[in-house]
Amino acid sequence: MSQSYTVTAVAVVVVATILVGGFGLRISRTTSDFYVASRTVRPGLNAAAISGEYLSAASFLGIAGLLLLHGPDMLWYPVGYTAGYLVLLVFVAAPLRRSGAYTLPDFAEGRLESRPARRVVSALVVGAGWLYLVPQLQGAGLTLEILTGAPNWFGAVLVAVVVVVAVAAGGMRSITFVQAFQYWLKLTALLVPAIFLLLAWQGDGRPAIDFDPTELSSRADHPLYATYGLIIATFLGTMGLPHVVVRFYTSPNGRAARRTTLGVLVLIGGFYLLPPVYGALGRLYAPAQALGKDADAAVLLLPDLVIGGTAGDLLGALVAGGAFAAFLSTASGLTMAVAGVLTQDVLPSRGVRHFRLATLLAILVPLGGSLVVSGMPVADAVAMAFAVSASSFCPLLVLGIWWRRLTPPGAIAGLLLGGGSALVAIGITVSGAVRSGWPHALLAWPAVWSVPVGFLAMILVSLATRSRIPPGTKAAMTRFHLPEALMPRARGGPR
Amino acid sequence: MNGAALAVLLVLGALLFAGGFLLGRRGGRGRPDRTSDVGTPVEHATFETLHTASLAAPPLRAGLTEESAGKAARRLRSLLGTDALCLTDRDRVLAWDGLGEHHGKHVMDHVQALLASGRDTAFASGCGDLDCPLRWGVAAPLTVDHRVLGTLVAYAPRESAVLARAAGEVARWVSVQLELAELDRSRTQLIEAEIRALRAQISPHFIFNSLAAIASFVRTDPERARELLLEFADFTRYSFRRHGDFTTLADELHSIDQYLALVRARFGDRLSVTLQVAPEVLPVAMPFLCLQPLVENAVKHGLEGKITMSHITISALDAGSEAEVVIEDDGVGMDPDRLRRILRGEGGLSTGIGLLNVDERLRQVYGDDYGLVIETGVGAGMRITVRIPKYRAGVHGS
Numbered sequence: 001m002s003q004s005y006t007v008t009a010v011a012v013v014v015v016a017t018i019l020v021g022g023f024g025l026r027i028s029r030t031t032s033d034f035y036v037a038s039r040t041v042r043p044g045l046n047a048a049a050i051s052g053e054y055l056s057a058a059s060f061l062g063i064a065g066l067l068l069l070h071g072p073d074m075l076w077y078p079v080g081y082t083a084g085y086l087v088l089l090v091f092v093a094a095p096l097r098r099s100g101a102y103t104l105p106d107f108a109e110g111r112l113e114s115r116p117a118r119r120v121v122s123a124l125v126v127g128a129g130w131l132y133l134v135p136q137l138q139g140a141g142l143t144l145e146i147l148t149g150a151p152n153w154f155g156a157v158l159v160a161v162v163v164v165v166a167v168a169a170g171g172m173r174s175i176t177f178v179q180a181f182q183y184w185l186k187l188t189a190l191l192v193p194a195i196f197l198l199l200a201w202q203g204d205g206r207p208a209i210d211f212d213p214t215e216l217s218s219r220a221d222h223p224l225y226a227t228y229g230l231i232i233a234t235f236l237g238t239m240g241l242p243h244v245v246v247r248f249y250t251s252p253n254g255r256a257a258r259r260t261t262l263g264v265l266v267l268i269g270g271f272y273l274l275p276p277v278y279g280a281l282g283r284l285y286a287p288a289q290a291l292g293k294d295a296d297a298a299v300l301l302l303p304d305l306v307i308g309g310t311a312g313d314l315l316g317a318l319v320a321g322g323a324f325a326a327f328l329s330t331a332s333g334l335t336m337a338v339a340g341v342l343t344q345d346v347l348p349s350r351g352v353r354h355f356r357l358a359t360l361l362a363i364l365v366p367l368g369g370s371l372v373v374s375g376m377p378v379a380d381a382v383a384m385a386f387a388v389s390a391s392s393f394c395p396l397l398v399l400g401i402w403w404r405r406l407t408p409p410g411a412i413a414g415l416l417l418g419g420g421s422a423l424v425a426i427g428i429t430v431s432g433a434v435r436s437g438w439p440h441a442l443l444a445w446p447a448v449w450s451v452p453v454g455f456l457a458m459i460l461v462s463l464a465t466r467s468r469i470p471p472g473t474k475a476a477m478t479r480f481h482l483p484e485a486l487m488p489r490a491r492g493g494p495r
Numbered sequence: 496m497n498g499a500a501l502a503v504l505l506v507l508g509a510l511l512f513a514g515g516f517l518l519g520r521r522g523g524r525g526r527p528d529r530t531s532d533v534g535t536p537v538e539h540a541t542f543e544t545l546h547t548a549s550l551a552a553p554p555l556r557a558g559l560t561e562e563s564a565g566k567a568a569r570r571l572r573s574l575l576g577t578d579a580l581c582l583t584d585r586d587r588v589l590a591w592d593g594l595g596e597h598h599g600k601h602v603m604d605h606v607q608a609l610l611a612s613g614r615d616t617a618f619a620s621g622c623g624d625l626d627c628p629l630r631w632g633v634a635a636p637l638t639v640d641h642r643v644l645g646t647l648v649a650y651a652p653r654e655s656a657v658l659a660r661a662a663g664e665v666a667r668w669v670s671v672q673l674e675l676a677e678l679d680r681s682r683t684q685l686i687e688a689e690i691r692a693l694r695a696q697i698s699p700h701f702i703f704n705s706l707a708a709i710a711s712f713v714r715t716d717p718e719r720a721r722e723l724l725l726e727f728a729d730f731t732r733y734s735f736r737r738h739g740d741f742t743t744l745a746d747e748l749h750s751i752d753q754y755l756a757l758v759r760a761r762f763g764d765r766l767s768v769t770l771q772v773a774p775e776v777l778p779v780a781m782p783f784l785c786l787q788p789l790v791e792n793a794v795k796h797g798l799e800g801k802i803t804m805s806h807i808t809i810s811a812l813d814a815g816s817e818a819e820v821v822i823e824d825d826g827v828g829m830d831p832d833r834l835r836r837i838l839r840g841e842g843g844l845s846t847g848i849g850l851l852n853v854d855e856r857l858r859q860v861y862g863d864d865y866g867l868v869i870e871t872g873v874g875a876g877m878r879i880t881v882r883i884p885k886y887r888a889g890v891h892g893s
Contacts, residue, residue, distance in 0.1 A: 041774045100780055102885035106885075250775050
């Protein structure tokens with residue numbers, strides 16, 4: 001395989017990201033007929049931006065890899081990653097936007113009027129963000145290693161450096177456009193090669209794709225339990241992902257937030273049709289891969305294996321560029337979100353310099369983690385971040401938005417017991433202390449028990465501390481649930 | 496091996512967090528236990544007392560309510576060292592700390608005389624329960640501006656002149672805190688009044704000039720005159736609206752756009768304006784009319800003493816958890832010393848009320864980190880930077 005194409009593709013993606021971010025499509029006019037208020041981010045653009053930020057290495061590489069190894073059961077991954085937005089749409093999107101919160105700690109403070117609750121949420125946001133960042137960096141390392149033979153750490157360091165430079169130089173200022181651009185880039189990078197691969201498959205006389213259960217490597221001792229764990233984590237975890245929450249702030253009102261979520265469902269749903277194609281064709285054309293450890297690389301290698309020649313190289317380079325877009329967009333979104341929380345709630349004082357320092361801290365820790373830990377499928381590692389989010393932020397958001405009797409002690413108890421236990425379970429799994437049997441299944445897919453624990457703790461402790469219901473609850477609830485058009489507000493006159 | 500390395504990493508991360516939280520929490524707080532290393536027992540006791548008092552102060556600064564009384568009563572009781580302490584307002588018991596809460600229903604009877612006279616009184620508790628240690632109580636008034644707002648009642652097993660004296664002193668100290676609370680309230684009211692005053696201030700000159708400019712178009716370009724009148728109507732409606740202290744950056748920029756259209760009608764080609772807005776920051780909530788005075792200032796400085804073109808740049812950028820608004824003109828600028836005096840409120844009545852008012856309101860809402868940042872020099876134009884946090888508790892854009 002020709003490395004120069006790949007290197008060029010990756011370089012183009014990096015440069016394009018920085019260019020669009022720094023100098024790109026900002027609103028800039030010198031004319032007089034310019035009504036700023038009507039120039040808010042449209043739901044369509046914002047939906048593309050959220051999708052761009054959301055589709056990470058797990059979606060781009062991981063799903064196809066898992067499907068290739070373990071068969072159709074793994075289709076629950078794309079289903080779960082998408083369906084999370086349905087839950088978000090129904091229960092959370094509009095009220096969260098109307099709350100005016102920019103981050104989850106903001107939401108906790110605004111709804112519960114409690115600094116300690118804010119601090120606990122901040123700590124969990126940082127934890128979940130770091131968990132989510134590690135596989136992104138690992139994916140980058142893996143991609144560059146396989147395509148160019150660079151050492152494993154190089155890709156991770158490259159992504160970290162690009163993110164830090166872009167954020168520190170203020171280059172991510174028109175982030176909505178960057179992320180929307182990344183979505184379309186990723187879609188193209190999977191769609192075009194997929195079409196060629198399907199044509200090649202057609203040309204071979206459409207050999208049957210065999211998912212013989214006896215040949216599929218068994219993935220867990222208790223596959224049914226693991227599937228339920230995955231479903232609960234992804235369905236309920238999406239609403240609490242720090243980089244997703246931040247993007248809803250851009251919507252001008254609750255209605256637009258809902259329409260944005262609908263757009264995300266469509267865009268992401270469309271995207272997730274593609275990885276299974278790669279997984280299935282990989283089963284056919286890359287059996288060696290099915291036995292090897294790096295199944296995550298199947299997407300990257302398929303064009304070369306199936307088509308070959310310069311065309312294969314070019315398509316491979318396109319896929320590599322898309323994969324890098326996936327690492328960059330998710331990593332930069334997460335880094336910004338984590339850095340924001342670090343500056344506001346963890347580091348002692350504030351200011352622009354501190355945001356840069358926090359950016360460094362936000363990416364260095366997961367970078368260290370990605371170099372130390374290895375050998376976990378990307379999609380699994382991401383699912384763990386979802387589990388933490390589902391068992392801490394989901395109860396907080398759902399109860400905070402829909403239940404009047406939530407109290408700060410209740411919220412803190414639920415966050416610590418739900419999110420904390422999920423974090424501990426994942427820590428034990430990653431360290432490899434428990435490797436088989438029910439203990440392993442319970443610890444590796446904690447959402448089945450940790451989500452109920454989070455909800456129960458929040459409800460019971462809240463009921464036990466009735467006197468601590470925040471005085472502003474009624475006002476907050478009104479603001480969450482009343483459409484903006486009904487709120488008293490000055491409006492512009494007819495033109 | 497990987498596991499061990501990861502464990503080390505996790506522990507390091509946890510330590511880092513703990514350190515950060517401690518730093519964040521400790522910043523600005525006293526550490527009274529350190530002083531026990533040095534100083535005599537008397538000094539140590541003094542420090543203890545001062546520390547307890549300082550802990551009781553913050554709740555009281557919110558005024559005398561059930562919540563603040565409950566938090567303060569605990570501290571005050573440890574300050575006095577009594578078995579039970581009670582805080583009341585004029586009608587009922589607000590907080591009881593310590594033993595014998597069943598005395599609560601008699602407290603108001605005991606303090607009736609005090610509420611009328613405003614003088615300390617001592618009384619026998621007259622408790623029917625022989626095991627109850629609370630046999631005697633002393634009540635002292637909490638006064639603000641010579642009005643008795645409530646009482647502080649301390650209980651003891653027997654009569655004690657020391658306790659009577661101490662309770663009186665503590666009540667006076669609490670009164671001072673309550674007076675400070677009153678002061679805080681009136682300061683807030685003052686700022687609200689100032690905001691109202693600023694809204695009213697927009698009008699006279701600007702309204703006169705705009706109407707004159709519009710009038711000049713009525714014959715030559717009636718369509719433009721009509722548009723300008725509509726802009727004018729919209730602008731004044733926004734500026735004079737009565738409800739809500741907060742708005743969104745989008746609405747504020749919209750109003751600035753209308754303001755600039757009116758200004759351009761008057762000055763024509765002499766004024767050119769560049770607006771550069773990142774759409775992400777449009778929904779940011781912010782104090783009402785914080786940018787308009789700055790733009791007005793830029794227009795004034797840009798056109799002052801010049802016949803040539805003047806250029807103003809207004810940009811609103813996304814900066815993580817904040818929005819950054821920059822207003823820049825290429826006009827006459829200002830002597831930094833003079834600007835400093837204006838921002839300290841020493842510039843006299845006529846100059847820079849707008850800048851000072853905006854600066855104070857931003858600090859009031861967001862804290863001292865978020866005041867105006869102004870870069871200027873004589874003849875060097877002026878560049879004003881406003882940073883607005885995307886979220887702050889209590890700030891909602893409608």
